[in-house]
Amino acid sequence: MKIAENTINRLIVYKKELNRLATDGLSNVYSHKLAHLSGFPSHLVRRDLMNVGYNGSPAHGYNVTELEKCIADFLCTPESVRVILVGVGNLGRAILDYCQQQNPKISIVAAFDKDKNKVNKVYHSIYTFHIDSVKNYIKENNIDVAIITVPAAEAQEIASALVESGIKGIVNFTPVRLQVPAEVYIENLDMMLGLEKVVYFVNGD
Amino acid sequence: MKIAENTINRLIVYKKELNRLATDGLSNVYSHKLAHLSGFPSHLVRRDLMNVGYNGSPAHGYNVTELEKCIADFLCTPESVRVILVGVGNLGRAILDYCQQQNPKISIVAAFDKDKNKVNKVYHSIYTFHIDSVKNYIKENNIDVAIITVPAAEAQEIASALVESGIKGIVNFTPVRLQVPAEVYIENLDMMLGLEKVVYFVNGD
DNA sequence: TTTGAGTTGTGAAAATTATCACAATGTGAG
DNA sequence: CTCACATTGTGATAATTTTCACAACTCAAA
Numbered sequence: 001m002k003i004a005e006n007t008i009n010r011l012i013v014y015k016k017e018l019n020r021l022a023t024d025g026l027s028n029v030y031s032h033k034l035a036h037l038s039g040f041p042s043h044l045v046r047r048d049l050m051n052v053g054y055n056g057s058p059a060h061g062y063n064v065t066e067l068e069k070c071i072a073d074f075l076c077t078p079e080s081v082r083v084i085l086v087g088v089g090n091l092g093r094a095i096l097d098y099c100q101q102q103n104p105k106i107s108i109v110a111a112f113d114k115d116k117n118k119v120n121k122v123y124h125s126i127y128t129f130h131i132d133s134v135k136n137y138i139k140e141n142n143i144d145v146a147i148i149t150v151p152a153a154e155a156q157e158i159a160s161a162l163v164e165s166g167i168k169g170i171v172n173f174t175p176v177r178l179q180v181p182a183e184v185y186i187e188n189l190d191m192m193l194g195l196e197k198v199v200y201f202v203n204g205d
Numbered sequence: 206m207k208i209a210e211n212t213i214n215r216l217i218v219y220k221k222e223l224n225r226l227a228t229d230g231l232s233n234v235y236s237h238k239l240a241h242l243s244g245f246p247s248h249l250v251r252r253d254l255m256n257v258g259y260n261g262s263p264a265h266g267y268n269v270t271e272l273e274k275c276i277a278d279f280l281c282t283p284e285s286v287r288v289i290l291v292g293v294g295n296l297g298r299a300i301l302d303y304c305q306q307q308n309p310k311i312s313i314v315a316a317f318d319k320d321k322n323k324v325n326k327v328y329h330s331i332y333t334f335h336i337d338s339v340k341n342y343i344k345e346n347n348i349d350v351a352i353i354t355v356p357a358a359e360a361q362e363i364a365s366a367l368v369e370s371g372i373k374g375i376v377n378f379t380p381v382r383l384q385v386p387a388e389v390y391i392e393n394l395d396m397m398l399g400l401e402k403v404v405y406f407v408n409g410d
Numbered sequence: 411t412t413t414g415a416g417t418t419g420t421g422a423a424a425a426t427t428a429t430c431a432c433a434a435t436g437t438g439a440g
Numbered sequence: 441c442t443c444a445c446a447t448t449g450t451g452a453t454a455a456t457t458t459t460c461a462c463a464a465c466t467c468a469a470a
Contacts (some may be wrong), residue, residue: 004427005402012401016380030447039382039391043429046449058447059436075401076409083400094299095396102380102397106404144407145400169407171399175221175307177244185406187399191300192307194376194392195288195350196217196280197210199311201390202349202374204281209457235417248459251419263417264466 003051010048011071013038018068030061081106084143086158087150088113088128091173095149096124108147110137114154131158138165147171148178208256215253216276218243223273235266286311289348291363292355293318293333296378300354301329313352315342319359336363343370350374357381 017037021029031049035042049062052074056062083099085092088111099108113119114131121128129137137143146167150158155174162170169185172178175193178186222242226234236254240247254267257279261267288304290297293316304313318324319336326333334342342348351372355363360379367375374390377383380398383391 006427008402008405009398012398012405013382016398017382032447036384037382039384041429044427046447047428050449056448057436058434058449059438061447075405077401077404078408081404090299090302094295097295098396099400103401106397106400145403147400169403171396171403177218177222177242185403187403189394189396189399191303191376191394192311193214193217193221194394195304195311195352196282196308197213198350198374198376198390198392199282199286200213200217200280203283211457237417246459249457251417252458255419261418262466263419263464264468266417 007048007051008075010038010040010044011052011075013040014045014048015068015071015075018064018071021064022068026064028060028063029067031056034062077105079105081145082109082141082143083145083147084108084110084112084134084137085126085147085149086112086131086134086162087148087154088115088118088123089149089151092147092149093123095147095173096126100124109141109143112137135161135165138162138167143167145169145171147173149173152176212253212256213280215243215245215249216257216280218245219250219253220273220276220280223269223276226269227273231269233265233268234272236261239267282310284310286350287314287346287348288350288352289313289315289317289339289342290331290352290354291317291336291339291367292353292359293320293323293328294354294356297352297354298328300352300378301331305329314346314348317342340366340370343367343372348372350376352376352378353383354378 014034017034018029031042031045035045038045052071054062054067054070083106085096085108092111096108096111099106108126111123111126111128112131112134113128118128119130144167146162148155148158148170152174155172155176156178159170159178159180163180163184167184170178170180171187171189173189175190180186219239222239223234236247236250240250243250257276259267259272259275288311290301290313297316301313301316304311313331316328316331316333317336317339318333323333324335349372351367353360353363353375357379360377360381361383364375364383364385368385368389372389375383375385376392376394378394380395382393385391
């Protein structure tokens, strides 16, 4: 069954909130509470959970840990995912740091840059290689996902190289709309776009 | 007329691509080309442009600079927007830097942190104030939009304080779902969520 | 002038997504 | 046991969003 992208977004949010509830020691939760925590209406929560195929109880709602696991299974979250990052600028280094504090299942295993002053250095405990070695690295280590944080002018060239080496998904932090084959999944995380959207909704209507 | 959030996203993308076309010296563009550049189908481009009320010519397509201005007007993009940033960690500093390289109409005018070692310092030419002064700053300078890059544990407390002071829109880089009144617009830019989504679409289907 | 190629703008249809409303269910108190 | 209550799961409905298809238009060339 095909699931809408928005549904996936929400499921990821539910999963995170469930995880937090679990660490808080709660064992069950009602759709209303999950709705309140995640910011979506409760009937959407229930509808989304229909998709993952987990059944709650009318009396106790959902079992927190079971539902979390069920969503994780549904999202096919593998036990560990290895990701690379290209572009060790301010933003790239911040992401190297940030990622380690979050989901331990997803880890950045290598960074790449063209600047010789950065190559062979370690940032936030991630080793930086020269960009020329990225193709080999991807192939030898079977990497599927890359994060791009290079300057806008280099983004397309880098993306093409990554795709050529077999990358299947890219988190794109540059403002450039990357041109890649349809089977490569691109998640654009343009911070400026986010800011502009907020400005629109605050100003306009 | 009410415009869907996705439409707003696309319009912002069109605007950026148009800007790039303009600097490249092109004077007009067809919906197909704009579609290719932005990654959306051409009939969606035309449908979206219907909303902003700009009319192209069947022979020459759209005038690049006029359309760009028209979209900007539609999005109510003010001549200049002043934004503050709360949380001068690695990510916060990277954003301070990144923002200045992009849209010159939107500028971060002040940063805030609770760490005394950061207060009164200047990062990427933005002055850092103590977090205790943020409420006054917002009121005195009439700030509408804030960027939150504090640790997850402090996010909600900060958000509540900002809202109390009159903030109308927040770009939230923390993984926390902020609880705010409905009239405050929140844009969640959770990098981990983006990564997880890519992992899902790469792995699963 | 007339024809033809290529594009826009848009009504209408299709597909998708969200909302509603309520039957079915499980629980605990009396 | 039975009843009242609160919640889930879901068919049906409504709303939204996208896609299709083509008439209307512009220009250039013959």
